Amino acid sequence: MTPTPADLAGAVLTIDLVALKDNWRRLNTLAGKAECGAAVKGNGYGLGIEPVAKALWEAGCRSFFVARPKEGEELRKLLPHATIYILDGLFAGQAEFYAKLNLCPALISIEEAQEWAAFGRVYGRKLPCAIHVDTGINRLGFSMAEFDSLLADRFTMRELNVTLLMSHLACADDPPHPLNQRQHDAFAAVRAKLPGVAASLANSSGVFLGDGFTHDLVRPGIALYGGNPTLNVANPMLPVAILEGAVMQLRNVAAGDTVGYGATWTATRPTRIAILGAGYKDGVPRALSSREPHGPAQVFINCHRCPVIGRISMDMMGVDITDLPDGSVKRGTRAEMLGRHIGIDEAASWAGTISYELLTRLGSRYARLYTGLESDRPA
Numbered sequence: 001m002t003p004t005p006a007d008l009a010g011a012v013l014t015i016d017l018v019a020l021k022d023n024w025r026r027l028n029t030l031a032g033k034a035e036c037g038a039a040v041k042g043n044g045y046g047l048g049i050e051p052v053a054k055a056l057w058e059a060g061c062r063s064f065f066v067a068r069p070k071e072g073e074e075l076r077k078l079l080p081h082a083t084i085y086i087l088d089g090l091f092a093g094q095a096e097f098y099a100k101l102n103l104c105p106a107l108i109s110i111e112e113a114q115e116w117a118a119f120g121r122v123y124g125r126k127l128p129c130a131i132h133v134d135t136g137i138n139r140l141g142f143s144m145a146e147f148d149s150l151l152a153d154r155f156t157m158r159e160l161n162v163t164l165l166m167s168h169l170a171c172a173d174d175p176p177h178p179l180n181q182r183q184h185d186a187f188a189a190v191r192a193k194l195p196g197v198a199a200s201l202a203n204s205s206g207v208f209l210g211d212g213f214t215h216d217l218v219r220p221g222i223a224l225y226g227g228n229p230t231l232n233v234a235n236p237m238l239p240v241a242i243l244e245g246a247v248m249q250l251r252n253v254a255a256g257d258t259v260g261y262g263a264t265w266t267a268t269r270p271t272r273i274a275i276l277g278a279g280y281k282d283g284v285p286r287a288l289s290s291r292e293p294h295g296p297a298q299v300f301i302n303c304h305r306c307p308v309i310g311r312i313s314m315d316m317m318g319v320d321i322t323d324l325p326d327g328s329v330k331r332g333t334r335a336e337m338l339g340r341h342i343g344i345d346e347a348a349s350w351a352g353t354i355s356y357e358l359l360t361r362l363g364s365r366y367a368r369l370y371t372g373l374e375s376d377r378p379a
């Protein structure tokens, strides 16, 4: 029989596009009257821009946010009719590239605004753009003073077709943080200076801050992909990425034996071990390596959580299955490293990082399976 990719890869990443679409619909409902867009930068947060973008379009999403013009080019091929914003702004000398692909830059400085306006003059048409004002994160965007200067620059303003005013929250995942209200109020002041233009402030967590933060368009990213947008509250989103490794070998070690590189883990009892075909090349963070007999990191096998033991290698990792029923784990049994039982936020916290980094650093070697794209269904 011809083997499937999953038969040959050792590790399998399943991306549940039904869950992705469901997450978008939930956020769309929460956003109320505001339009729900999607942040799909970084190859759809590592999950694959093509299936992710198509699934979101099928769910009803029409406005997409990427970081780089190169990402915009790729997305334009997939979604000819979508509105595509480039969050990193207008790259120097690249206005024609944006215009030809109908990419909308989120302008971040006077220099960019003047370049876009000047290009529009030559092109013979006022081209759409967003204006990104920094209201307190101090990352990208016009400062409040620079925004005032832009408004005062009548020559430039006349040539711009501003379709969106946007800003970005620094602490939306921490609702009581005082910066949220400060940014909200600063954004209200920005909007008052350019009335009648659609506005967007909320990322995933911002959608959960309530009506005052959703404005006309929301830009969720991580929540679409199953990350928890609400700190210290049960995750309202469905898991989308499921990473599993297949058991390659089972072995018994005696108390006092060590497991893995550096002999960092020592058995304190006779221990049954499963070696899984998933390692840091596959995106399992090496920081999940255990230092203690029952270090924090776990995988899920046959309805049980089992501790990770020893160091994560490039291609494999060990787990303690001593407490599982005899014979229940076999060669080829799959163990979940990330997914429905081991949440991406939980695994990320064990590794000392965040779900965003886990997803965008997933490897490239495992078999990737996508479930639930309508356009793939037989007619």
Ligand SMILES: *Cc1c(COP(=O)(O)O)cnc(C)c1O
Binding pocket: 039, 041, 087, 168, 202, 203, 204, 205, 219, 220, 221, 222, 223
């Ligand atoms: C990445 C990004 C988003 C999406 O953020 P999440 O926290 O993933 O929801 C929204 N807006 C901007 C400007 C971004 O850079």
